[in-house]
Amino acid sequence: MRASTVKNPAAEAPKPESNYLNNGHTIASWLLTKDHKRIAILYLISVTIFFAVGSFLAGLIRAELILPRGVMLENETYNKIFTLHGVVMIFFFLIPSIPATLGNFLIPMMIGAKDLAFPRLNLLSWYLYIIAGLIAIVAIAMGGVDTGWTFYAPYASMYSNSQVSLTIGAAFLAGFSSIFTGINFIVTIHKMRAPGMTWFRLPLYVWGHYSTSIIIILGTPVVAITLLMLLAERTLHLGFFSPELGGDPVLFQHLFWFYSHPAVYIMILPGMGVISEIITCFSRRRIFGYEFVAFSSLAIAGLGFLVWGHHLYVSGQSMYQGMVFSIITFLVAIPSAVKVFNWSTTIFKGSVRLQTPMAYALGFMGLFLVGGLTGLYLSSMATDIHLTDTYFVVAHFHFVMVGGAVMAMLGGVHFWWPKMTGKMYNEHLGKLSAAITFVGFNLTFLPQFAMGYLGMPRRYHYYYLWPDFQIYHILSTAGAFVLAIGYAMPAFYLLWSLKHGKDAGPNPWGAKGLEWTTPSPPPTENFTTIPIVTEEAYNYDPELAEREETLADMLEHDYSPEGAGN
Amino acid sequence: MPGSLLAQFNMPLMPEQASEFAKPYDSIFFATTALTVFFIVVVVIMITVFVIRYRHGVKADRSNAPTSHMLLEITWTAVPFILAMGMFFWSSYLFVQQRIPPKDAQEIYVIGKQWMWHIQHPNGIRENNELHVPVGKDIKLVMIAQDVIHSFYIPAFRMKQDVVPGRYTMQWFKATKPGKYPIFCAEYCGTQHSEMGGYVYVMSQADFDKWQANGGEKVKETDLTPVAQGKALFERYRCATCHVDADTERGPTLFGLVGKTRDFTDGSKKVADREYVRESIVSPEKHLVKGYDNTMATYKDDITEDQLLYLYEYIRTLGGPSRKPASAPAATNQTGTTR
Numbered sequence: 001m002r003a004s005t006v007k008n009p010a011a012e013a014p015k016p017e018s019n020y021l022n023n024g025h026t027i028a029s030w031l032l033t034k035d036h037k038r039i040a041i042l043y044l045i046s047v048t049i050f051f052a053v054g055s056f057l058a059g060l061i062r063a064e065l066i067l068p069r070g071v072m073l074e075n076e077t078y079n080k081i082f083t084l085h086g087v088v089m090i091f092f093f094l095i096p097s098i099p100a101t102l103g104n105f106l107i108p109m110m111i112g113a114k115d116l117a118f119p120r121l122n123l124l125s126w127y128l129y130i131i132a133g134l135i136a137i138v139a140i141a142m143g144g145v146d147t148g149w150t151f152y153a154p155y156a157s158m159y160s161n162s163q164v165s166l167t168i169g170a171a172f173l174a175g176f177s178s179i180f181t182g183i184n185f186i187v188t189i190h191k192m193r194a195p196g197m198t199w200f201r202l203p204l205y206v207w208g209h210y211s212t213s214i215i216i217i218l219g220t221p222v223v224a225i226t227l228l229m230l231l232a233e234r235t236l237h238l239g240f241f242s243p244e245l246g247g248d249p250v251l252f253q254h255l256f257w258f259y260s261h262p263a264v265y266i267m268i269l270p271g272m273g274v275i276s277e278i279i280t281c282f283s284r285r286r287i288f289g290y291e292f293v294a295f296s297s298l299a300i301a302g303l304g305f306l307v308w309g310h311h312l313y314v315s316g317q318s319m320y321q322g323m324v325f326s327i328i329t330f331l332v333a334i335p336s337a338v339k340v341f342n343w344s345t346t347i348f349k350g351s352v353r354l355q356t357p358m359a360y361a362l363g364f365m366g367l368f369l370v371g372g373l374t375g376l377y378l379s380s381m382a383t384d385i386h387l388t389d390t391y392f393v394v395a396h397f398h399f400v401m402v403g404g405a406v407m408a409m410l411g412g413v414h415f416w417w418p419k420m421t422g423k424m425y426n427e428h429l430g431k432l433s434a435a436i437t438f439v440g441f442n443l444t445f446l447p448q449f450a451m452g453y454l455g456m457p458r459r460y461h462y463y464y465l466w467p468d469f470q471i472y473h474i475l476s477t478a479g480a481f482v483l484a485i486g487y488a489m490p491a492f493y494l495l496w497s498l499k500h501g502k503d504a505g506p507n508p509w510g511a512k513g514l515e516w517t518t519p520s521p522p523p524t525e526n527f528t529t530i531p532i533v534t535e536e537a538y539n540y541d542p543e544l545a546e547r548e549e550t551l552a553d554m555l556e557h558d559y560s561p562e563g564a565g566n
Numbered sequence: 567m568p569g570s571l572l573a574q575f576n577m578p579l580m581p582e583q584a585s586e587f588a589k590p591y592d593s594i595f596f597a598t599t600a601l602t603v604f605f606i607v608v609v610v611i612m613i614t615v616f617v618i619r620y621r622h623g624v625k626a627d628r629s630n631a632p633t634s635h636m637l638l639e640i641t642w643t644a645v646p647f648i649l650a651m652g653m654f655f656w657s658s659y660l661f662v663q664q665r666i667p668p669k670d671a672q673e674i675y676v677i678g679k680q681w682m683w684h685i686q687h688p689n690g691i692r693e694n695n696e697l698h699v700p701v702g703k704d705i706k707l708v709m710i711a712q713d714v715i716h717s718f719y720i721p722a723f724r725m726k727q728d729v730v731p732g733r734y735t736m737q738w739f740k741a742t743k744p745g746k747y748p749i750f751c752a753e754y755c756g757t758q759h760s761e762m763g764g765y766v767y768v769m770s771q772a773d774f775d776k777w778q779a780n781g782g783e784k785v786k787e788t789d790l791t792p793v794a795q796g797k798a799l800f801e802r803y804r805c806a807t808c809h810v811d812a813d814t815e816r817g818p819t820l821f822g823l824v825g826k827t828r829d830f831t832d833g834s835k836k837v838a839d840r841e842y843v844r845e846s847i848v849s850p851e852k853h854l855v856k857g858y859d860n861t862m863a864t865y866k867d868d869i870t871e872d873q874l875l876y877l878y879e880y881i882r883t884l885g886g887p888s889r890k891p892a893s894a895p896a897a898t899n900q901t902g903t904t905r
Binding site: 075076079146147148152154155158159160242243244246248249250283284285286287288289290291292313314315316319322323326327330331333334337338340341342344345347348349350351352353354362365366369370373374376377380381382383385386388389390450453454455457458459460461462463465466468470471542543545546553 | 576577578579580581590591594595598601602605606609610612613616617620621622623626627628629631632633634635638639642643646647650651653654656657658659660661662664665680713714715717719721722724725726727728730731732733735748750751752753754755756757758759760761763764765849866
């Protein structure tokens with residue numbers, strides 16, 4: 001057993017008596033907290049619940065499609081289920097997931113600050129999010145909504161008889177929640193960095209969030225206004241989008257995608273930040289081309305605003321307009337490619353540890369590669385004609401948003417779990433869940449590319465007109481159930497670790513970064529004294545790392561259920 | 567036996583190639599696939615090799631690990647850039663071809679409504695959820711929606727176009743292979759979205775002529791051509807009270823209207839096309855012809871999308887730069903149907 005040859009890092013640091021978790025046990029101390037870490041935990045619990053709800057709805061959709069004429073649902077029910085799946089996953093899970101949980105928890109700690117710039121605003125964000133969620137639940141209870149999460153006019157504004165107005169209200173409030181978070185992050189990153197924490201010493205994770213916050217505060221107000229316009233047309237019959245009232249339905253799509261395409265980058269940029277942190281830590285290497293990775297985040301955020309028209313190639317917009325959007329869409333792929341190359345090269349000459357977060361990060365890279373590259377089919381105009389609004393698109397954006405953002409979210413949760421809770425989880429189960437998720441994900445969504453190319457339109461309840469799609473639906477549904485196991489596992493072993501996990505100590509992974517210099521779980525003030533930063537981020541030495549052993553290494557080599565109980 | 571179980575399922579790998587676009591489309595599709603697979607393989611191999619070779623505890627040279635390399639960064643920015651631009655031009659070229667129909671393409675009207683495709687052939691034959699076309703002919707679909715946005719999609723032709731209320735959209739094709747291919751509605755349009763579809767029947771010219779001669783095998787609501795129906799509507803709505811063969815005080819003439827440039831009271835100009843004719847009937851106040859006041863009432867609530875198409879077809883025959891005067895085509899049944 002190698003563990004005996006080195007000191008246990010957990011033993012070095014005395015456990016702090018007071019940390020953010022045990023500083024107040026009442027419900028009020030949680031619901032009225034201004035501590036960014038507690039708010040992060042509130043968000044973590046709420047987004048996990050929404051993820052479970054959204055996943056359950058996805059399971060219903062997949063089960064229904066096993067047979068060409070459906071298994072158990074009515075048309076209307078099916079339409080409401082896929083709409084809710086989209087609304088819940090996008091507005092209540094993917095957009096807030098990484099920023100509101102890991103971002104909230106880590107940004108102040110990574111830059112050496114005691115809290116975010118506006119702690120009360122931060123708490124208000126969470127309340128807006130929860131109220132939005134409750135309104136969404138009321139909308140479901142009152143009959144649900146059947147417009148698709150995109151709310152296309154004039155269907156949503158004039159024709160749908162479901163709870164469109166309430167759902168729009170929920171999305172509107174959730175939008176404000178995310179605007180407040182974005183403002184908070186930008187001000188915090190600008191004004192509250194510790195002495196010596198220059199822009200080019202910022203962890204790339206912070207760069208990812210900075211870029212995301214720019215998108216949030218520029219883009220979200222536009223979708224908020226657009227949704228209000230839709231509401232006004234629906235209730236007051238003001239003519240914006242419906243030709244019967246003198247409006248233009250394609251205008252809605254322009255306004256909607258102006259936000260909703262960049263929103264994809266809201267989901268993925270923080271994820272890329274997580275991956276940058278994990279890859280460097282588990283390769284024990286300074287990231288290759290730090291500046292390129294940092295600026296590629298900003299480039300993605302900037303270019304991301306100029307590509308929305310690629311959703312509209314077949315909408316009736318002019319083909320010259322389409323060409324402008326096409327060329328810019330191709331351009332936005334390039335900073336993403338640069339990131340992937342830089343991550344891959346970072347592993348070169350590293351000292352690679354294949355622990356759970358790294359397993360998720362490698363899984364992310366695989367899935368993001370497929371998701372990103374299949375974007376090329378949709379940015380190029382001719383191929384998009386046939387593929388748009390088919391399962392090819394469904395597969396593509398699930399690879400990016402679920403394969404990418406969710407893998408990164410899970411990787412990040414596994415990476416910072418010891419910091420957030422002070423506990424280590426079962427490493428074997430962690431790696432197993434990463435592997436099951438990866439396999440299940442590919443089995444679910446790879447067949448959908450084939451199905452889409454064959455012509456299976458998305459949002460279809462039935463396909464009896466052309467039942468050839470069935471074999472692919474069956475594969476995909478089987479994959480979804482494997483994927484469900486992969487997603488459910490962490491919920492169990494992570495919760496189990498709260499009680500039975502080994503103490504993590506301040507830095508079980510041997511990682512760099514200010515958040516690892518403070519005890520786990522961190523005290524309410526994060527740092528006893530404000531740190532002074534004297535070195536760049538990721539100042540790892542792979543040769544030195546070969547001779548080091550961390551707590552995580554020891555646990556990996558010596559795990560037994562009995563040992564975990566200690 | 568797993569083999570026989572699998573054999574129960576048809577596992578097609580690609581949709582049929584049944585239009586002239588399908589082959590060039592698939593060339594781009596497979597070229598993109600080759601590129602995608604290439605990059606995935608390169609990166610996955612790179613990562614796998616690095617992870618194995620530099621695994622913690624494995625002896626390897628880890629000295630002087632590079633942390634940046636300008637030439638490498640420029641290379642892996644420039645190479646994807648060049649490839650992307652190549653794909654952009656190739657793909658846009660085909661897209662433009664798909665969007666500019668040949669001048670003499672046969673027009674067929676498509677009206678999408680919840681939840682059905684109405685199709686109107688120029689000789690009066692109407693179909694629902696079925697489209698019969700001859701093989702090897704340029705066909706142009708002129709499409710509009712009655713209520714919400716739909717999307718007319720024929721995978722075997724590799725073509726799709728949204729069908730939007732309030733504006734005409736268009737797509738064209740030349741079918742290359744007789745057969746029966748599915749039509750889907752690709753834009754979510756409400757409760758029965760997934761049932762809004764049917765089949766396109768591509769027929770040899772001889773079969774098509776026979777089908778046409780039989781009046782499309784079905785009892786039609788009317789055997790009048792669109793032009794004849796337009797003329798009837800023109801009379802029913804008494805359009806000729808104001809619009810006669812020359813400009814009068816009451817209203818500008820519609821003779822020779824289509825294709826002519828109109829001057830408006832607000833100083834703007836517009837070529838009178840399908841879109842303009844529709845707008846002038848539905849919201850006449852939007853573009854007032856120079857010298858005229860806003861005196862025409864809107865027919866918005868009285869008229870359906872089909873009727874608008876018929877009126878346009880009739881107005882188009884009222885003289886003009888490229889059209890003969892009204893008398894000849896306004897005659898009724900030209901299809902030779904037996905009813």
